[in-house]
Amino acid sequence: MAEPLLTVSQVAAATGLTARAVRLYESKGIVTPTGRGANGYRLYDREALERLRFVRQARTLGLSLASVAEVLA
Numbered sequence: 001m002a003e004p005l006l007t008v009s010q011v012a013a014a015t016g017l018t019a020r021a022v023r024l025y026e027s028k029g030i031v032t033p034t035g036r037g038a039n040g041y042r043l044y045d046r047e048a049l050e051r052l053r054f055v056r057q058a059r060t061l062g063l064s065l066a067s068v069a070e071v072l073a
Contacts, residue, residue: 005034005043015052025055030069 012019025031026042031051033042044052051072058068 003046005037005045006049007037007041007043011044011049011052014049015056017052017056022052025052028065028069030055030065030072 006014008019008022011017012022015022017025022031026033031044031048034045034048035043037043054072055068058071059065063071
């Protein structure tokens with residue numbers, strides 16, 4: 001059974017981020033949607049969810065977005 005894919009709003013709720021922040025991190029190349037739904041919505045898998053949780057924690061600890069991207073690269 002395939003794991004469910006989450007929309008931007010679902011990922012935002014699960015990570016404590018805003019949907020706007022998720023889209024920003026996508027635009028910076030920090031996270032990539034797994035795909036798109038038939039409606040065009042971005043869809044994210046568990047790996048993307050964990051990556052965004054890491055980003056949130058790292059930003060809370062004071063790391064810059066550039067530093068976070070470097071760590072994840």
